[in-house]
Amino acid sequence: MADSEEHSNSPSDRPILASGVWKVFGKRVADAMAMARDKVDQSEILAKSGCVVAVQDATFEVNWGEIFVVMGLSGSGKSTLIRCLSRLVDATAGRIVINGQDLGEMPELELRELRRHTISMVFQNYGLFPHRRVIDNVAFGLEVRGATKEDRYQKAEEMIELVGLDGWASNYPEQLSGGMKQRVGLARALAVDPEILLFDEPFSALDPLIRRDMQDELLGLQERLRCTMVFITHDFSEALKLGDRIAIMRSGAIVQVGTPEEIVAHPADDYVRDFTIDVPRHKVLSAGTVMAGVSPDMVLEGEPVAVSARLDAILPRLLTEGRPVPVVDERGERCGVLEPAVVSRYLWRQ
Amino acid sequence: MTSLTVRSAGWRRPMAYLGGAVLLLGGLIVLLPEGIGAFPPEWDIGFGPAVNEVQQWWISNRRDLGVYLFFFDPLSDSIDWLLRAFENLLMAIPWYVHVAGVGVVFGRWLGRAGGLAAGAGMLYFVALGLWEQSVQTFSLMTVAVALAVAIGVPVGILAARSDWVFRGLRPVLDSMQTLPAFVYLIPVLLFFGVARVPSLIATVIYALPPVIRLTNLGIRQVPTESLEAGLMFGSTSGQLLRKVQLPQAVPSILAGVNQTIMMALSIVVIAAMIGAGGLGQEVLLALRHQEVGRAVEAGMAIVLMAVMLDRFSHSLVGQGRMGGAHHTEGLRYRYWWVAGGVLAALAIAGWTIGWTDYPTALQFSYAAPIDGAVDWARDNLYQLGNLPVGTGPFSDFLTTYGTRPMRLYLSEEAWPVVVLFFGFVAWWASGKKLLLGSVVGTVVIGLLGMWTLTMDTLSQTVVAVLMAIVIGLPLGVAASRRDWLERGMRPVLDTLQTIPSFCFLVPVVILFNVGRIPGIIASVLYAIPPVIRLTNLGIRSVDSEIVEASESFGVTRRQKLWKIQLPLAMPTVLAGINQTVMLVLAMVVIAGLVGGAGLGLEAVKGLARSDTGLGFEAGASIVILAMILDRITQGWAARFQPPSSDRG
């Protein structure tokens, strides 16, 4: 849904392709991997081999211009996974392809170039340089790749304005609030015009209200910039709100990948289902997911709704009218019907 | 079970172990055949004579060696040149410009009161007729600290980048800090000629470790995310170091520089023994003529210099952190331009009218009352009438019932028992590794031929540490309850730690007789501040919620102290005791100068007779003893740490 014009999403041309990625911390790597394959419990692996299997056999791809959320509880390996994607951590096994280039085999110099021009990252605790002013933080990426002072300050000023920090350029990070610090982190990441942005739980250290603002702002930015983003979070509602697609991790393994709606509607297992319990479903599910099939000769009254319409927009009508509502596809042809009984089963998960 | 182990980890189990140890040792003493006493002297491996042979060869071949012509001599000459140039520059500027200049700098950073106090401090050097000596000491120390930084920061960076280098460096740094400077004074003389260069080098050797340690620490403490951010923008490792790691390590490095300055100042007097001159020389000269007052005047000048440099470097740390965010650039610089201009004008005025010396009429001295006080103490405190009360009887008491029996027991008892006892305590405090380390260490001491002397020193150390605890702990508790006491004690403790111990060598000998006791008293004076400070700190930093909880159960003050505050403060208190042990061992050598015997006297002999081998044997024994005692007290402190919950 977010294909940009200049890229196709054929397998060879995806911004990020990960297949069979493992990360094992410790010395007896092979033993640990074998045990993990046999579904041995993490703590037992640690006890027997002294190894921690942080990521096991992760396979997924990220499409151009989408926000790909990796969601999991703490210790599920999501931070390690995102570090494998930038090779801050070397994967133990598997292949990661960025823009068609194999990350694992990339020589030091090329890796540096990739980081200077293609990938950027925003960190959980901001990762700001306390000894540099806001503007020098934002200009850092440009500075290390050799931009002139004039160029980089100009670009940095633009970015500072973009994230709404005008007037704070010559302050030091410790003089800013948490939300403002993360704006600096964001501006710093954006300043190098990256194609791929990695977010490592960027908003988890913020107050709920500020977190919501930042999420909205990120979505707004994405409207304009259309980068590819990988976003790590432990907050399922944040994942639903931001993600075009979500990967759910548990004990280092990816349990399910899908759109928010797919996950809420069809959780792969109980672990995933647990997350979805408190989700306000009417905000996630769309007519297309909950509609029942319809025979062409069935007579239906009332204004039809689109397949993509969210339930929260249709519910009042469904409840007041109390009768089935027709659903039409993009071409205006009837493709299904919303039965109050079926809808309520989805909403209350019976 | 769990609740039981939590408590007994700190208190009960050690008691059981101790009981076991006593039984074990008792059994050993009974079982061991008669006639095993001190470590057999014939097992001496002759390390000292070997060192002396190397030294002798070095002396006789010195003039033909290329390293001299092309390395040591030019190095020595350039350091000497630097030192003289700096000293001459400082001396050329009239004294009142220094006073005003220091006042201006401190005034800017610490406010008007700070500026005035600093100016007054500078006036002290001039008014007591210690100006030249102070300038000399200051120059030597500045150059030494500059050298230490020039060496220490790169080495610290290396250590931070490689765990391998770091692990290799640690014992070296530990040794540099515990090896008595006396031991390497002579070799340094051999390499660097005489006078100020070798004393400067000795100062650098002694004062270098903190810079290395804290540079390493500062770089290692840079938050991972900060590093990752640096890497993620494609920094080269050089860029990462320059732009990310070093700038963030600056506060830590400056803290290291601060410690280095303090350490450099603490061996000013020892450095004077090989020609450093300056305030240290003044102290030594005063002592030679038994002028305690004059020695104290010079000693206080060293304290004052330490305090001022401490404040100065602390505010440097502050400046490093804050950058210039608060002042607009123009204003910041204008202050310095104006101040600099006025000072330059003052200097030129002074040169033109030739008024650069401090008027002798305004000189000042408080030596006489101090000398009077020493005489008074000699005549009145040594013994009160015919009562067995006074410093003299106290000294005799401590000798008869403390040091002498313990020394005789330790040095005459079968040596394997002592080795095993050490091993046992080490195992109890920390574990198998330390057990092995301490057994090997104590045997090496024996092989160096230093067994009896080490036992002598050990018995003195034990007595001194116990005295420090017995006096310091209650004082710390008292200070934790009364803010005024804490405030009042602070300058006294600071002074005790910075004033050269040499200043009170004469009074302690006069009051406590030549022998082991004056050294012990001097050690206690020098080493007591950490116990007091950290007891106070430990009690004060007990979580107020816990104290309130205990009060809600209606505890008495005594119960609160014994059941809540002291147990919780124990790790901190033990950290203080650890520091005290180290400081006492650092004083061992000085104690050798007042009849302390043991390893201290041996190290003094090494210096006095140019017997470097002997000095190294004694020094190595001190280092081994210090390391064992350090690890044991640290391990002990760790046992009192409440069990921490697993990290999530």
Next chain:
Amino acid sequence: MSRRSTFKASLLLAAFSLVLAACGDDLGDVETIKLAVNPWDGSAVNIAVAAAVLEGEGYTVERVEIDENAQWAAIAAGDLHASLEVWPSGHADNVASYIDGGGGVVNGGELGAVGKIGWWIPTYVVDQNPAAGTWQGLQDPATAQVYATAETGDKGQFLIGDPSWVSYEQDIIDNLGLHLEVAYAGSEEALLAAMDSATSRGDPLLFYWWTPHSAFSKFDLTAFELPAYSDECYASGAVDCDYPDDVLFKIMWDGLEEGAPTAFTILSNFSYTNEDQIFMLGKLDEGLSVDEAAAAWMDANESVWQAWIPG
């Protein structure tokens, strides 16, 4: 005060070359003479006098405080040029390796003053108990007990100071069968403090000391009676007699004669008597600085030091 000259002379490197140019060639290549000041007053006044004379001839003099043992290596290397008061009894090894062994040091002749090491006690001790002042007396444990301390138990304490001092104490005590135990005060300062403390209360104290020394003006001391010195007693290897007289001598760097011939001659000629040195030590006790004391002696004895200066 002693630093004044150092400072003035070394103001700028350029000034050095000017001095060199101005002073002509008879001084030699070495225009700065570095003299060793050992940690006792006698050494300090000797050097003060020598410095004044050498400076009068146009040399720059630098004084370096250094231990008497450490100075040998420094002089051998040319880092120092001369030391003017060496006590032969303490330096047999150094003489053997540095002078006789051709180790870079030459004997600069006698200082003229003669020192004497010995055992000393405060005079009041013999006044009260004459036996405590003789070696025969201390063969009796009861008499030796006078000097006992908590540290030495039932034996008497014999106090020696700096461990670098030449010492035959243990030999003498063993061979004469004295009930004494040697204790180190560790330094001259500590020994002086012990004397101060003991004499203030009239306590007995037996210790190692030497003359000439300014302490004699402060304390009333009496020599302890040991068997008289004889060459045989020392040659036998089992010393059981008093110390010999120490004929003090000077040592110099072997390159000094060539590098600074005038200075070499002056220092070689440098010589005066015990009385001269004691005169200056007395001035020190009056509160004069070393240089002032030296100047006072030079004013009164111009003919003596003028005779040291060549042609």
